[in-house]
Amino acid sequence: DAGVIQSPRHEVTEMGQEVTLRCKPISGHDYLFWYRQTMMRGLELLIYFNNNVPIDDSGMPEDRFSAKMPNASFSTLKIQPSEPRDSAVYFCASSLAILARRFNEQFFGPGTRLTVL
Amino acid sequence: AQRVTQPEKLLSVFKGAPVELKCNYSYSGSPELFWYVQYSRQRLQLLLRHISRESIKGFTADLNKGETSFHLKKPFAQEEDSAMYYCALASYGKLTFGQGTILTVHP
Numbered sequence: 001d002a003g004v005i006q007s008p009r010h011e012v013t014e015m016g017q018e019v020t021l022r023c024k025p026i027s028g029h030d031y032l033f034w035y036r037q038t039m040m041r042g043l044e045l046l047i048y049f050n051n052n053v054p055i056d057d058s059g060m061p062e063d064r065f066s067a068k069m070p071n072a073s074f075s076t077l078k079i080q081p082s083e084p085r086d087s088a089v090y091f092c093a094s095s096l097a098i099l100a101r102r103f104n105e106q107f108f109g110p111g112t113r114l115t116v117l
Numbered sequence: 118a119q120r121v122t123q124p125e126k127l128l129s130v131f132k133g134a135p136v137e138l139k140c141n142y143s144y145s146g147s148p149e150l151f152w153y154v155q156y157s158r159q160r161l162q163l164l165l166r167h168i169s170r171e172s173i174k175g176f177t178a179d180l181n182k183g184e185t186s187f188h189l190k191k192p193f194a195q196e197e198d199s200a201m202y203y204c205a206l207a208s209y210g211k212l213t214f215g216q217g218t219i220l221t222v223h224p
Contacts, residue, residue, distance in 0.1 A: 003160070033211070042123075042216030043161075043203055056211060091161065106212060108161040 004109035006092050012115045018080040021112045024073055025094030033106060034067055034077050035091040043091070049075065050097075082116045089113050119144045119208050123215035130194050131223050138189040138218045140178075140204030149207040150187040152178055153214075156200045164189075164202070174198070194222045 005024040013019055025032045033048040047057040052069045060067070064083070069075040079086055093106040120143040130136050142148055152164040165173045167180040167187060178189045187204060199222045204215040 031210070035214075043214040045211055045213070048211055050210070056209075093161075105163045105166075110160055 004092055004094055004107055006090075006109035006112050008112060009110060010113045010115075012117065013082055014117050015083055016081045017116075018078065019082045019086075019114060019116075021077040021090050021092075021114070023075045023077070023092030023109060025075070025092070026107055027073065028096070029094035029107075030097040031095045031104075031106075032069060032075050033093040033095075034075070035093065037089040037091060037111070046077070079114075082114075084116045087114055087116050119206050119213050121204050121206050121213050121215040123202075123204055123218050125218050126216065127219050127221070129221045129223065132196055133193050136191050136194040136198070136220065136222075138202050138204075138220065140187045140189065140215060142185050142187065142204075142206050144185075144206055144208060146208065148180070148182075148187075150178075150180060151205045151207065151212070152176070152187075152189050153203040153205055154200050155203070161203070194220075196222045196224055198222050 004026055007022045031050055034046040035043050036046055037043050044059055046059045047067045048055055049069045052072055065079055067077045089111045091111045092109040095104045095106045122141045124139055150167045153161050154164045155161040176189055176191045178187050180187050199220055201217050201219050203217045205212040
């Protein structure tokens, strides 16, 4: 298994443009998470899905951000319109279902480095 | 609300010296805590979890509920330990991460 796959690895765009980040979780994983990493704020959870259903989107910064998971093997994070302050590394992670109240390990993708000029 | 605090953004030690990366948490329930590590040009990955009570790559972390801490320790640091370390708290199906500590081990 190649692990969690993210594309693109790097994205440079201009302010006001739409940006779409993509993620393919590990096959069989029930949970998918989107994170944003910045030097100032560290690693922040944006949204997560369980069985393709969004469970908690309280970390999504504003309406410019949206995420979808149309099926178990694909998710997108969209920013429209993008702003320079959105520049960060965006990570996708997946994990198996929580069993016996034990939190399962999250497996992270390589991240997408987004630069908004 | 849960919170994880890593007070040191940067930590530098020399090879062979002991190292301790601090982590404090705030959580009303029974905590489940983790350390994740991100080496240069590699993915963020799980280092250890408190329920396993294991030592990974010489690192250990003990949960201290009285002090609400989960500090990561290693008696003799190695250059290959240089990386970004995140402490994380699991609750309500998700992880809350600290801001991370960049550890640099000098030769």
